[in-house]
Amino acid sequence: MTxxxxxxxxxxxxxxxPKxxxxxxxxDEVGSLNYLGPTEVLRGVAAVRQGRTFTLQVQIGAPGGDPxxxxxxxxxxxxxxxxxxxACGKGVEVPGHAEAADDMLIMYLQGSTQYxxxxxxxxxxxLWNGYDAKTTARRMTKASVLPIAERGVVGRAVLIDIARHRGKRVLDRGETFDHTDLLAAAAVQGVDIEKRDILIIRTGWIGAFYEMGAAEFxxxxxxPGLTYSRSLAQWFAEMEIxxxxxxxxxxxxxxxPVSGVMLPLHIALMRNLGVAFTEIAQLDALADDCAADGQYTxxxxxxxxxxVGGTGAPVNPIVVK
Structure with missing residues (x-):
């Protein structure tokens, strides 16, 4: 766009x-998470081979700041x-003389790894499912994060390391890819993206924050990231991601870069298809391990x-290889 x-x-x-x-x-308030029934949970369990775990949340309150x-x-x-x-005599005395620490955190609900x-x-x-946008006033009463949180998300996931596929530690600013690139990377990794897979994509971007610092970041x-096309939205719909x-x-x-529209996939995938979005994940350690042992599911x-009524909420996803 000029x-x-x-x-x-x-x-x-x-x-x-598609919608x-x-x-x-x-x-309905959980959208495409409805695809994750007992069969999909068991598919995820069947993908476990080693019993090794990884957590995907970034740290909250890191000394150098958070992305x-x-x-x-x-x-x-x-x-x-x-x-x-x-030490100043201001602590509360309790029977047995134990002491304690307590603290408080004030943050954006979408200020960390989050749904x-x-x-x-x-x-x-x-909104999603045709709900009136007025239901967001003061507190979301429809399609908030609460139904997702009450339900939980469990299934088979596949990691596509698009940065490694392109021979990079991290994708460039504004660098794009689509579903055909994901399929090409999957083929090189020796893995299939299957119907109803939870799709995890590594660009290296969040990891770069900690290396380059906030000012440069x-x-x-x-x-970098996925870019909109009708064929990409149709692929997500047909794959029931x-x-x-x-x-x-x-x-x-x-x-x-083609339309000049900001964040169109939030509409095409989340609002229209009900695809749950998990953002700001830390994937570098998991990706390195997958490259070493060849297990990407x-x-x-x-x-x-x-x-209650949240527009999003922090999460610490766990994967088990």
């Missing part, structure tokens, strides 16, 4: 893309009680915090 040409609305861009509205009834979407504030972590209180609520982003005043901010997990902040490139289990 700067003198206005991008289309995201609604117009995705108008002919799953009504597929699981008029009251968060531009414009959001870093978390505030405050000690409310520690040894200093007792988006299906109603987090919308267009034309309608946010300079000319343009994330329940959950997209990436080591980026938005699970897609920041601005679509495993059991994935995750449950975000049960925040």
């Amino acid at each position: 700067q003198d040409v206005q991008p289309p609305s995201v609604a117009d861009l995705t108008r002919d893309a 799953n509205w009504g597929k699981w009834g008029p009251d 968060i979407w531009p414009g959001r504030a870093q978390c505030t972590h405050v000690n409310l009680l520690d040894k200093g209180d007792y 988006d609520a299906l109603g987090h982003v919308w267009c034309e005043d309608q 946010y300079r000319d901010f343009r994330e 329940p959950n997209l997990v990436t080591d980026t902040m938005a699970n897609e490139t920041t601005v679509d 495993f059991l994935y289990a995750a449950a975000p915090l049960k925040v």
Whole structure:
């Protein structure tokens, strides 16, 4: 898109893309996670070969700061009680004279590795499944993160290391790929992306935050990632992908380089198909291990915090190889 040409609305861009509205009834709030029934859980269990575990959440309150979407504030972590209180005679005495520490964390619910609520982003005043956008007022009463948290997410996952496939430690700013690139990378890895797999994609982007530092990371901010096309949305629909997990902040490139639209996959995949988005995952250690032993499928289990009416919530996903 040239700067003198206005991008289309995201609604117009995705108008002919597939939708799953009504597929699981008029009251559904978990979308494509409905694909993860007992059979899919057992597929995940069957993928376990070694009994080795990895956690995918970034640290919260790291000394050098945390990777968060531009414009959001870093978390505030405050000690409310520690040894200093007792040294000053301000600690509460209890029978037996035990002492304790206590603290408080103030943060954006999407300020760490997290699940988006299906109603987090919308267009034309309608959320996932056609719910009225007015239901987001003050507190989300439809398609919040709570139904996802109450349900939990368990199934077979496949890691596609697109950065390694392209011979890079980390993809370049704004570098894009689509489902055909994912399939090509999977073939090189010797793995199949199967129907109803939880799809995990590594770009190296979040890991780069800790290497280059915040100033360089946010300079000319343009994330690498998936880019929109109707064929990509159709592929997600036909593959019945329940959950997209990436080591980026938005699970897609920041601005679509063809249309000029910002974050169209939040509409095409999350709002229209009900695909659950897990963002800001730390995938480098898992990817290195998969490259070493050739096992790119495993059991994935995750449950975000049960925040009533939340637009998203932190999560620490676990994979078992």
